[in-house]
Amino acid sequence: MTDRELMVLAEQARERSYSPYSHFCVGAALLTKDGNVYTGCNIENAAYTPTNCAERTAFFKAVSEGERDFEAIAIVGGKRGTVAPFCAPCGVCRQVMAEFCKEDFKVILGNSARLSVHSLGELLPYSFTESDLF
Ligand code: THU
Numbered sequence: 001m002t003d004r005e006l007m008v009l010a011e012q013a014r015e016r017s018y019s020p021y022s023h024f025c026v027g028a029a030l031l032t033k034d035g036n037v038y039t040g041c042n043i044e045n046a047a048y049t050p051t052n053c054a055e056r057t058a059f060f061k062a063v064s065e066g067e068r069d070f071e072a073i074a075i076v077g078g079k080r081g082t083v084a085p086f087c088a089p090c091g092v093c094r095q096v097m098a099e100f101c102k103e104d105f106k107v108i109l110g111n112s113a114r115l116s117v118h119s120l121g122e123l124l125p126y127s128f129t130e131s132d133l134f
Pocket of ligand 1 (some may be wrong): 042
């Protein structure tokens, strides 16, 4: 699975975005070390705070199916009808990534026409993790 192929899956997942309030549509595709892919979209709510980001939808689908080892995630977003050149994951989603992934976890941003590849360590330095609790 190439970075671009993963991004194409994120773009397809984005088509299922439920975002009637922000009209901002996000898709994600999460690749496990075994080569499985779990996709997600953002799911909004009239009460706003129950909204779930695309990245967390993908992570929670994967973890709930027993996955624990992740290689990369592709994320694409933008106002409905347009694709932003770059849609960075929010802080909460970065924290969820840090729960399950090391600093070398690959975060692929942009869109299938132009990828921007990062690491979780770059996006969330000095993260608070399980090791801080013990
Ligand atoms: N959103 C995501 O899905 N992922 C992010 O990392 C940033 C924000 C969604 C949440 C909400 O439905 C919409 O984008 C606008 O914030």
